[in-house]
Amino acid sequence: MYKSFLIPYNSMIYVEKAVNTRVVLTLGESSQLIAPHYLFVIESNINEQFTPLMFTSVDLSGYPERFNLFEFNLDIPKGEYTYTVYEANTPPTDISDTTGVVIETGLCIVHSTDDVNTSIYL
DSSP: OOGGGTSOOSEEEEEETTSOEEEEEOOTTTOOSSSOEEEEEEEESSOTTOOOEEEEOOOOOSOTTTOEEEEEOOOSOSEEEEEEEEEESSOOSSGGGSOSOEEEEEEEEEEOOTTOOGGGGO
16 A cells, blocks of 8 residues: 555655765654654555664754754665654664654655666667
């Protein structure tokens, strides 16, 4: 089932596959912790066999009370994903290491030119 029609997204991020991409979010607005660590969970909206990807990323923002800046490098198949962000007091490796509170849910588009057939234009 195509999940994007069922989930009300707060925001959307767009990344290039396997390329360092800076992502700006406003997680501090919803966070309940002081100086939280965030766990990102990426789930495919199309491929049910895709194992959810879980990772943390350092907040690069100099003003985390206004916005959060992360650098992602997602080496996953191109497509549409749902990302969910959890907060924790210490760097989490799993959802059970977090407070269990979902800070944000959004749509993540992973783009790739790997399988583009450019010969049709020659």
